[in-house]
Amino acid sequence: MTEEVDAAQRRVEQVLLGGDRLYTRQEACDKAGVPLSRAESLWRALGFASVPDEAVVFTDADVEALRTTDALMSAGVLDPNLTIATARVLGQHLSRLAEWQVDLLRDVLKANPELGADERQLGRFVEGLVPALERIQNHAWRRHLAAYAGRALATSGEELESHSEVVGFADMVGFTTFTRRSNEDQLVSVVDKFDALTAEVVAENRGRIVKMLGDEVMFVADTPRQGAEIALTMLERAEADPDLPSLRAGMAYGYVVSRFGDVYGSVVNIAARLTSVARPGTVMVSRELADELSDLGPYALRHRRPVSVRGFSRLRLSVLRRSDEEVPSIPLVPDVPRRRRR
Template sequence: MSRADGGDAARYTRDELIAELGLTPEYAEKVWNAFGFARRSTPDKIFTDADVAALRLFADSESTMPEEAQVATARAIGQTMSRLAEWQADQLRELDRNPEVPWSLDQMSGALGQIQQLIWRRHLAIALEHGVERETDERLDLVVGFADIVGYTSLSRRIALDELEKLLESFEEDTFEIVAANGGHVVKTLGDAVMFTFNDPGAAAATTVALHGLSETERIPQLRAGLARGRVLSRLGDVFGEPVNIAARLAGSARPGTTLVDEMMGESLSDDDRFYLKSVPTLSVRGYKRLKARALETNRHLDDT
């Protein structure tokens, strides 16, 4: 009999699980597909009693969570886990081909699963303890930031793939570290760009200053960044709304090594003597014909006062 990662014996096929939970086949297929699996049955016993208990709680949430929200939650989990699993499988296969690695694939995948649970539990505890209380409609007043590598497209054509991989790894590692150290949250990375959010405008501004400092070494080319503040919709780990669009447009319009901020962000920083806001011409970008912005700079005279 197969064993699940948690050590419980797998006792249920997919159809037996559906019957045990009392789900309609139509709903079960919809959720199964949202998790990222093909709509076909399997004779394999792949579910444990612990799986049944967890999925029962999910299925019984229909009275407080509409079916559409349940399916959307399943899709977010499925997409995230699928991308993570594909990357992990590549890494594990590479390790398995190395004759100097003493562990089997099963040993490495088991250890990786345990570590993944540990890290997830810790991140969840931190989010529950320090997360921002939000309204029921999940709208928040946040600073949204984008930073990307200047000239990435042409650069990617000139350098070898292994060099490109090292560049992106350095960019992702360093930006995550800086955003987290300043109390922000990385929403996602988009290859040569990172999107992040902050509750504190000053911390967001300090973060972009630190991000530009990465280019002082040869590891990462110059960056450009954009910051916008306003009401956003937070949904399934992502954020949506006008500040997201504006921050992206500002980053795309910024000169190498600079940060542009929108009006509301500028007002939020007006009393912060760490920064200086420089006037720039009104921008005409996709979706915004007259976008007012200012360039964010550190206050060079602060140390002289």
């Protein structure tokens, strides 16, 4: 049985790697014409595990990837000072994607045990699956690339990296308690619903998800109206779904720095702090964002007393709701620093 499993694993690996393992790391670098030190820095940034000098683990595809990267750097397309940082971000995102896809493959094999029992049949299945996944990933990447390129080409480089944006967070209320009393299937179902809801609402309102943080989503929007619609619609749809906990959100507007798909600056920190003091079903916004929204139409804003939170003294904030809703007086939740994970 063990020999059959090993044979199946070797077959799948060969399909995924595009060929056999043929080279040590020095041999791969020599064949690509790339210094070993540069290649090792790139491999570490991509998240590849270190291997002994004598281990034969690299394929012709690894050699070609090294050669292509070096050619792009030599042509000035990739800044040598940014290549490693770019590889690190790419490796982190693709690692998560690969983990999910392997879980998907395991579910398929679990539901169809005859696939895993036959090495050749499993190989044929993976050979058909991988190109399909590549086409889908390539399509999604090109669509996002086209959308962002249109904006980037119409904006100066400095404005693209440093500009004003709405930054928001939304999280599920009571999620920690929910995880303690739920089984794995229930937990997966709720997380999947939350991910689907947030992705749908952000896309509908032309925003962008920066990252998912377990029970929390971080998003950005170009305009105050888009940000307001994202936050309010998320909370409304969560309330309408009996299988989802209530959400709460915090948003701020102002100058942010964009780098490698993430955003930085005090606006990000303010939005996070506002989320921590928001009540279930409530959107808290910074006073700067409230001022931008005050003349935009279907929104009602209730200014709250300033509150001191971690890193900010007397932070001015407001409750955001749609204008046709009654805006109640909502007490604030004190900002309690989260215990650091050990």
